Amino acid sequence: MTPAIRCLLVALIGSTSIACVDPLVPPPDRAVGSLPARVPSPDDNPTTAEKVTLGRLLFWDPILSGDRDVACATCHHPDFAYADGRALSVGVGGTGLGPARVASTESPHGTTRNAMSVLDTAWNGVNVRGESPGPAEAPMFWDNRTLSLEAQALGPIRNLDEMRGTSFDDTQIVPEISRRLSEIPEYVALFEAAFGSRDVTEHAIVRAIAAFERTLVARDSSFDRYMLGDESAMSPAQKRGLFEFVARGCTRCHSGPMFSDFRLHTIPAGKARHGRGSHTPGGVMRTASLRNVTRTAPYFQDGSHATLDDVFTFYAHVDRSADPDLAGIDAPMPIDFGARSDLEAFFTAISDAAYDTTVPDRLPSGLRPGGAIP
Numbered sequence: 001m002t003p004a005i006r007c008l009l010v011a012l013i014g015s016t017s018i019a020c021v022d023p024l025v026p027p028p029d030r031a032v033g034s035l036p037a038r039v040p041s042p043d044d045n046p047t048t049a050e051k052v053t054l055g056r057l058l059f060w061d062p063i064l065s066g067d068r069d070v071a072c073a074t075c076h077h078p079d080f081a082y083a084d085g086r087a088l089s090v091g092v093g094g095t096g097l098g099p100a101r102v103a104s105t106e107s108p109h110g111t112t113r114n115a116m117s118v119l120d121t122a123w124n125g126v127n128v129r130g131e132s133p134g135p136a137e138a139p140m141f142w143d144n145r146t147l148s149l150e151a152q153a154l155g156p157i158r159n160l161d162e163m164r165g166t167s168f169d170d171t172q173i174v175p176e177i178s179r180r181l182s183e184i185p186e187y188v189a190l191f192e193a194a195f196g197s198r199d200v201t202e203h204a205i206v207r208a209i210a211a212f213e214r215t216l217v218a219r220d221s222s223f224d225r226y227m228l229g230d231e232s233a234m235s236p237a238q239k240r241g242l243f244e245f246v247a248r249g250c251t252r253c254h255s256g257p258m259f260s261d262f263r264l265h266t267i268p269a270g271k272a273r274h275g276r277g278s279h280t281p282g283g284v285m286r287t288a289s290l291r292n293v294t295r296t297a298p299y300f301q302d303g304s305h306a307t308l309d310d311v312f313t314f315y316a317h318v319d320r321s322a323d324p325d326l327a328g329i330d331a332p333m334p335i336d337f338g339a340r341s342d343l344e345a346f347f348t349a350i351s352d353a354a355y356d357t358t359v360p361d362r363l364p365s366g367l368r369p370g371g372a373i374p
């Protein structure tokens, strides 16, 4: 189904502070819209209840890490909108959750990237008309370097600093995990129920995790309800913020239902402009989705900006020659105080949806859900 896309003139109803709007209606490819009603899933991995049950347990189970101490949920936790609330994630050897998590001194492995939220990643790549590129083509990571949730899941498992540690090399770790899981009868029964086979393969592990991730959606925000016709779902300040968001040129890149064009841009944010922590030259990064953005501080790929206010200050002084879509921003800068609070109000409207916060009571491995977290 096509998402609702409304002319931004409508956004001004209820606003008294803005008069002239006509030149600011964005071209259609730069509009924003509600999330599609249907969650896409690949032809070779349709979402089933059995896969989701298994995938949830795997997502929470630190048995997937070399030293059985880190789970996907360690860094993608419901308390932090399925990110971790940290500037840079701490995986192997760390203890604690979120900002309170500390790296161990013997194993001081940190990562060089800010954890992204897993919420709504089922729609990664969706365009303004609500069309997804096909789940097998959905771009993943800050630099789009991997396609599909299925392929993505192997990344952290094989990564030295995130989950693998030094006990296994990157060719050993996945066979090791398959072996561990196949020795637990409860897991074998869950794999059989989900895939019709008692073989615990890499193929089945990543498909179960991806099917679970496709259930982590937050699409009932005030903004979505407003776009679907509920005039009262957004407050006047939120509507003014939506207007500001378009008027300031933000939708030149933050467009569509995820507020991302999913394209790579050069905005000289964070340390990537010096090449550090970047997989692509010059700090070229995908436009960050702004879904749930009020819950995913700190910001940018290296977490270098603590608050939304810091981000607005960044954009007020950004080098507009860095990217063609920045050059086009002709709105007055710096962003003044009133505009900032309206933008923040708008960001609340795209962040306030209910999402699944279930933490499993127990895991078939007997390990603590989420690993070394409270």
Ligand code: HEC
Binding pocket: 059, 064, 070, 071, 072, 073, 074, 075, 076, 089, 090, 091, 092, 111, 113, 114, 115, 116, 117, 118, 121, 124, 139, 140, 141, 142, 143, 149, 152, 153, 154, 156, 157, 161, 162, 163, 209
């Ligand atoms: C140590 C913390 C950590 C762990 C553990 C971890 N992740 Fe991540 N995750 C990250 C970081 C950091 C990024 C961004 C990495 C990058 O862009 O290079 C990320 C990115 C992602 C993305 C991409 C989201 C997007 O919009 O592109 C998905 C999906 C994801 N992780 C799922 C998982 C799954 C599934 C697991 C377990 C198999 C997992 N993660 C384990 C920290 C972690």
Ligand code: HEC
Binding pocket: 245, 248, 249, 250, 251, 252, 253, 254, 264, 265, 266, 267, 269, 270, 272, 285, 286, 287, 288, 289, 290, 293, 296, 298, 299, 300, 301, 302, 308, 311, 315, 323, 325, 326, 329, 343
């Ligand atoms: C030229 C394209 C472009 C424009 C225009 C743009 N952004 Fe961004 N935005 C990006 C990219 C790319 C990132 C990720 C950058 C990084 O982490 O290195 C980002 C990141 C962000 C983030 C951080 C999200 C997170 O989870 O870390 C916020 C907030 C944000 N932008 C808000 C805005 C606002 C507000 C405007 C308008 C004033 C705007 N952006 C204009 C491309 C753009």
